[in-house]
Amino acid sequence: MKNVAFFFAMIGSCSLLAQTTLLDTVTVKSSLIPQTLVQANRHVQVISGEELQSMPAQSISDILDFVAGIDARQRGPFDVQTDLSVRGSSFEQVLVLINGTRLSDPQTGHHFMNLPVAKEDIERIEILLGGSSQVFGSGAFAGSINIITKKSSRNTTQVEVSAGSHEAYQLGFSQQLSGKKSHTRFSANTAAHQGFMYNTDARNSNFWLQHTHTLGMEQLEVAAGYNQKAFG
Numbered sequence: 001m002k003n004v005a006f007f008f009a010m011i012g013s014c015s016l017l018a019q020t021t022l023l024d025t026v027t028v029k030s031s032l033i034p035q036t037l038v039q040a041n042r043h044v045q046v047i048s049g050e051e052l053q054s055m056p057a058q059s060i061s062d063i064l065d066f067v068a069g070i071d072a073r074q075r076g077p078f079d080v081q082t083d084l085s086v087r088g089s090s091f092e093q094v095l096v097l098i099n100g101t102r103l104s105d106p107q108t109g110h111h112f113m114n115l116p117v118a119k120e121d122i123e124r125i126e127i128l129l130g131g132s133s134q135v136f137g138s139g140a141f142a143g144s145i146n147i148i149t150k151k152s153s154r155n156t157t158q159v160e161v162s163a164g165s166h167e168a169y170q171l172g173f174s175q176q177l178s179g180k181k182s183h184t185r186f187s188a189n190t191a192a193h194q195g196f197m198y199n200t201d202a203r204n205s206n207f208w209l210q211h212t213h214t215l216g217m218e219q220l221e222v223a224a225g226y227n228q229k230a231f232g
Contacts (some may be wrong), residue, residue, distance in 0.1 A: 027203070043069065043129040049150075052122055058162075058170070061113055062070045064145070069129050078170065078191035080202040080231045082113040086129055089142030097136070097146040099223065104139065108229070115147070116206045116225025118173055118189040120158065149210060152176040152183035168193035181214040202231035 027111060059064045059079040065072040071085040083091035095102065098117065105111040126146040133140045153176070153199035160172035174187035185208075192203040206227040213220045 045127040045129070047125040047127070049123050052119065052125070055116075057119065060117075060119060060125075060142050061146070061156060062114060063119065063125065064127075067127055067142075070127070076131065076191050076195075076200070076202050076231060077193065078228060079113060079115070079205045080229065081110065083110060084112065084145070086143035092139070093141040095132070095136050095140035095144040095167070097144065099148060099149060102136065102139070114227050114229060116227040117147065117149055118172060118206065119162070120172060120189075121149050121185075121208050123148045149208070150185060151210065151212060152178045152185040154178050164193070166194050166196055183212045185210045199232050202229075204229050 010020045047067070049061065055063055055066060057066070058077070061072045061074050061082040063077050063168075064070050064084065065074075071087065071089050073083045073091075075081045084094040084096070085091060086094050090109075091112070094109075094112070094220070096112045096115070097103060098115065103115070105113065126148065128140075128146075129142070131141055132144050136144050138170060155178055156174075156176045158172070158174045160170070162170045170186070170189070170191040172189045174185065177184045187208045188206075188207040190203070193201065195201040204227075206222075206225065208225045211221070212224045
């Protein structure tokens with residue numbers, strides 16, 4: 001009887017093992033980049049356009065300084081020269097992108113924030129805190145910052161003028177042209193000040209052009225930027 005009972009017990013255990021199945025792999029999206037559940041423990045933040053307009057900031061460096069985990073070490077107003085540090089990293093371990101395009105300086109990472117776009121050109125900012133070199137390549141050891149620019153949706157013209165102490169001023173102009181198949185946005189900004197003492201003056205100018213044209217089922221997008229800085 002013991003042998004018979006053992007035989008039926010073995011058959012029951014085999015049937016239970018046969019019913020065990022493995023679940024399919026689940027992909028979790030905490031950002032625009034698909035990643036597995038093991039990789040989903042990164043801190044992802046998105047600053048929307050509404051938040052950008054409500055922030056008391058005059059430059060992109062001022063905006064990033066509001067983000068927990070990012071230290072924007074500025075050496076003057078109007079984005080004169082800024083080093084980014086994410087969670088204690090160095091200034092060369094943070095990757096900056098515009099519309100997914102990598103930006104880099106062949107000399108040093110001190111100039112990663114020499115961007116050809118102004119605050120008014122930005123639609124949103126996507127911030128990924130944590131190592132992302134396997135997605136964006138070298139330079140994203142501590143994190144990455146992707147700046148998404150606005151696309152023209154209607155015909156508008158915008159002019160901004162501001163002034164302050166030490167002969168500081170800021171001028172901004174943007175033009176949007178929207179048609180049935182083509183959309184164009186152009187902006188020009190300049191800012192300067194004489195500084196509070198000798199050798200602290202600065203000037204920053206940038207131009208940004210973004211054009212989108214629909215060709216049947218395809219879409220052609222062209223972007224061009226220029227930035228010039230002088231300080232000290």
